[in-house]
Amino acid sequence: MDLPPLPLDRTAGRPLAVQLADALRAATADGTLCAGDRLPSTRALAATLGVSRTVTAAAYDQLLAEGWAQGRRGSGTYVVGAPAGPPARVRTPATATAPPERALVDLTPGTPCVSALDRAAWRRAWRAAADPAPDIGPDAVGLEAFRVVVVEHLLRHRGLPADPADLLATAGSTAAIGELARTLPAGARVAVEEPGYQRATAALRDAGLVVASVPVDAAGLVVEALPRGLAAVYCTPAHQYPTGSRLSAARRVALVERARAEGFLVLEDDYDGELRYDVAPLPLLAALGPDVVVHLGTASKLLTPTLGAGWLVAPPAVRDALLEARERSGGRPGRAGQRVFAAFGAHGDLARHLRRLRRELAGRRAAVGATVLAAGLSVAGDAAGAHVVVPLPDATTERAAVAAAAARGVRLDGLARHHAGIPAGAGIVLGYAGPARDELERALPVVADVLAGP
Structure with missing residues (x-):
């Protein structure tokens, strides 16, 4: 008879005979045998x-001993029956397949505007990234070409002078936060914004750190509310x-002064x-x-999470601690995304993309603002980024709005999800970068109706 595929992994720790017996049992359980x-x-x-x-022979002996198979003299070995277990899968004929449900238009925050990407430039970058020979050794720092492009980007668009030697490649902001957290003493206390980025909070806690929530208002993190005895502040x-607020100039100065006086680090996520x-924008805290x-940056919101690429600029002692940890653990950011990002930025495509992205998102933000205004509400936060807060x-109103929108094909995000503790306020965090323009235009009337209420 024709047997189903029976994969055997010679690198696994399990004997091949055991793997073969397991594969034959599985083929019987799912009805293949x-x-x-x-x-x-x-x-x-x-x-x-x-x-x-x-x-x-060893695999057959095991199956014969279990009673799964039976030997017949002069004839061979036969399957007796399937062992007890879950029922075999029933295949539905292709003609009976139900049409897939239409996906919700996703207006949650954190998704990049990939429709703004020039696909020709994107393909050129990937082709150029494939030109170098495959790497044969590890790299804990990051490719020089990647670091050179990032440094130019930081200077031109964020006003941060840096040297490629000062910069480390990362696998993105959240991954970098986890790396930094593991260089701090176990049980150290780190302050985070409330509401804030809950993945950062989770990364800090996973590293064994104690997280202290600090409120934010229209001027950003309330610096005077920071407790004493901190190892770091994430903001x-x-x-x-x-919330979309911007840390005021006075609070920026106060935060840096407190960090120097009290000996803690400031983790600046410039997502x-x-x-x-x-x-x-106001000057970076790193400046x-x-x-x-x-300073933490990422390609995820600027281009796409596909690259898995980010960067950090840090004081020498912090860089040295990170490199030591990477060498010790063997962890390091992947270089494929770095190569693509470097190629994308090498001939001006990154700068052109950023100009196009700003134009596109500015228009989308204006459309979202008009929709919210038509519902008799207003948006909070600066004219920046790719989301607003309503x-x-x-x-109760927040939960009702999220549920009503989902019932009409639009996914919204409630503000409650972004709190580590009891939410201090309610609202919708409305992202506008992810959907295609026609999807956004289709979703906005639904948003207006939902926010207007019954």
Whole structure:
């Protein structure tokens, strides 16, 4: 008979005979082999699988002992019946397949605007990234070409002077936060914004750190509310996530001064700092306090998470600690995404993309603002980034709006999800970058109706 595929992994720790017996059992359990089927001889199966006859004989002996198979003198080995277990899968004929449900238009925050990408430039970058020979050794720092492009980007678009030697490649902001957290003493206390980026909070806690929530308001993180005895403060000063506020100039100075006086680090997550539509952004914290600030950036919101590429600029002691940890653990960011990002930025495509992205998102933000205004509400936060917050009167209204939108094909995000503790306010965090333009236009009337209420 024709047997189903019987994969054997010679690098696994389990004996090949055990793997073969398991595979034959599984084929019986799912109905591929049926009672009465004749199995090939041990010699023929060994030749087919490229193993010794000892392996196939041992597998058959095990199945015979279990009663799953039966030997018949002069005839061969036969399947007796399927062992007890879950029912076999039933295949539905293709003609009976129900049409897939239409996906919700996703207006949650955190998704990049990939429709703004010039696909020709994107393909050129991938082709150029494939030109170098494959790497044969590890790289804990990051490709020089990647670091050179990032440094130019930071200077031109974020006003941060840096040297390629000062910069480390990362696998993105959240991964970098996890790396940084593991360089801090176990049990150390780290302050985070409330509401804030919950993945960052999870990364800090996973590293064994104690997280202290600190409130934010219209001027960003409330610096005077920071407790004493901190090892670090994590914040999103350029465009607070999720409220959209901007850390004021006075609070920036106060935060850097406290960091110097009290000996803690400031982890500055600049996840979408390039995206402003009204005025130039305030100086980065890393420019004000390069001795106490770790600047984090990512390609995820600028281009796409596909690259898995990010960067950090940090004081020398922090860089040295990170490199030591990477060498010790063997962890390091992947270089494929770095190569693509470097190629994309090498001939001006990155700068052109950023100009196009700003124009596209500015238009989308205006459309979202008009929709919210038509519902009799307003948006909170700076004219920046790729999401706005629509304040609502209470948590019940927030939950009702999310449910009503989902019932009409639109996924919304409630503000409650972004709190580590009891939410201090209610609202919708409305992202507008992810959908295609026609999807956004189709979804906005639904948003207006839902926010307007019954």
